[in-house]
Amino acid sequence: MKKALLIVGAVLAVIILLAGGFVVYNYVRIQRGDLVKWDNQWYTKEELAKKFPPQVYEVEAKNTPEEVYADFCQALLANDTDKALSYIVEKNRDEYRKAFEDKTKLENWVKKLPEKITKENEYRNFAYYDINMGTKMKNTVSFIKNQVGFWEIDRI
Numbered sequence: 001m002k003k004a005l006l007i008v009g010a011v012l013a014v015i016i017l018l019a020g021g022f023v024v025y026n027y028v029r030i031q032r033g034d035l036v037k038w039d040n041q042w043y044t045k046e047e048l049a050k051k052f053p054p055q056v057y058e059v060e061a062k063n064t065p066e067e068v069y070a071d072f073c074q075a076l077l078a079n080d081t082d083k084a085l086s087y088i089v090e091k092n093r094d095e096y097r098k099a100f101e102d103k104t105k106l107e108n109w110v111k112k113l114p115e116k117i118t119k120e121n122e123y124r125n126f127a128y129y130d131i132n133m134g135t136k137m138k139n140t141v142s143f144i145k146n147q148v149g150f151w152e153i154d155r156i
């Protein structure tokens with residue numbers, strides 16, 4: 001009986017030491033920045049970089065936000081929603097695809113879109129333009145420059 005208690009105690013001591021070592025090891029990784037908590041989940045630097053690529057990168061622009069907006073509007077006027085969706089950031093396309101399904105709302109919205117937009121702010125890969133939709137509220141269209149250098153609509 002004493003021998004069994006001694007073995008159980010030794011196993012528990014090893015488990016406690018391993019758990020303590022694991023906690024200390026992860027604490028050190030957190031302090032060094034090798035382990036990062038983002039959106040209530042823990043990531044290594046590599047996992048975080050893969051899941052959330054850097055938003056700030058230096059690349060020469062191959063078009064302008066004004067050109068993207070004009071092409072987007074032209075595609076909507078031609079009733080080519082697939083082409084219009086190609087000017088929107090990929091992560092938001094499904095949301096806009098669903099919005100474009102209501103043809104009546106889309107038609108009314110397209111009629112309100114102004115020809116020109118006014119630049120408010122541009123910083124590196126982000127640009128914000130004022131879009132006068134004829135409402136009392138301020139309306140903004142935001143653009144993101146992708147890693148290849150093409151501006152795309154983020155929100156309109």
